[in-house]
Amino acid sequence: MDDDRIPPHPDPRDVTLQQILEALVDPVRRSIVTQLRAASADIKCGSFDLPVSKSTATHHFRVLREAGLIRQYYQGTARMNALRRDEFDAAFPGLLDAIVAAERVPA
Amino acid sequence: MDDDRIPPHPDPRDVTLQQILEALVDPVRRSIVTQLRAASADIKCGSFDLPVSKSTATHHFRVLREAGLIRQYYQGTARMNALRRDEFDAAFPGLLDAIVAAERVPA
Numbered sequence: 001m002d003d004d005r006i007p008p009h010p011d012p013r014d015v016t017l018q019q020i021l022e023a024l025v026d027p028v029r030r031s032i033v034t035q036l037r038a039a040s041a042d043i044k045c046g047s048f049d050l051p052v053s054k055s056t057a058t059h060h061f062r063v064l065r066e067a068g069l070i071r072q073y074y075q076g077t078a079r080m081n082a083l084r085r086d087e088f089d090a091a092f093p094g095l096l097d098a099i100v101a102a103e104r105v106p107a
Numbered sequence: 108m109d110d111d112r113i114p115p116h117p118d119p120r121d122v123t124l125q126q127i128l129e130a131l132v133d134p135v136r137r138s139i140v141t142q143l144r145a146a147s148a149d150i151k152c153g154s155f156d157l158p159v160s161k162s163t164a165t166h167h168f169r170v171l172r173e174a175g176l177i178r179q180y181y182q183g184t185a186r187m188n189a190l191r192r193d194e195f196d197a198a199f200p201g202l203l204d205a206i207v208a209a210e211r212v213p214a
């Protein structure tokens with residue numbers, strides 16, 4: 001994590017529910033979280049299945065990082081993304097599970 | 108419920124997560140839900156503790172009603188509000204509990 005290409009990450013306990021809901025109200029950002037949660041490993045920025053441009057995706061990753069939901073780090077030149085599931089669940093019990101489960105409910 | 112002063116209410120199972128998050132991303136609307144959840148009885152529109160005008164509050168009640176979160180009905184001339192907790196929990200298990208619990212987390 002000692003890499004000055006990546007800005008600092010907040011402690012999820014310092015993030016407000018308001019900030020989390022503003023992050024997760026966007027369907028592209030929920031898709032990033034859902035893809036990370038379903039994956040068996042961290043995912044590099046370019047490897048998500050997203051309907052937006054690279055620069056727009058970069059913005060969405062930043063919002064999720066600042067909301068305490070993902071951790072970003074470099075592996076060589078690739079920026080990787082990890083869901084901060086345990087830390088987030090400890091700060092907001094049940095919230096991520098409930099939202100991911102609700103995403104699957106047929107409309 | 109057979110009162111033409113109140114528009115129809117959706118079945119919470121027909122509401123999307125997107126619509127629910129758009130409803131609950133607003134702090135005034137979360138406050139309405141939280142007050143209803145903490146109350147021992149339904150609450151009339153004029154009796155909530157809200158930092159907005161009556162007409163703005165009316166808008167917020169409508170958004171919550173259309174998201175399947177509250178049921179509105181008349182008691183005489185008073186428009187009452189009830190949290191559709193059981194129906195909503197059946198459609199979106201754990202979601203309301205997690206959000207209300209998260210609201211209490213100190214920022």
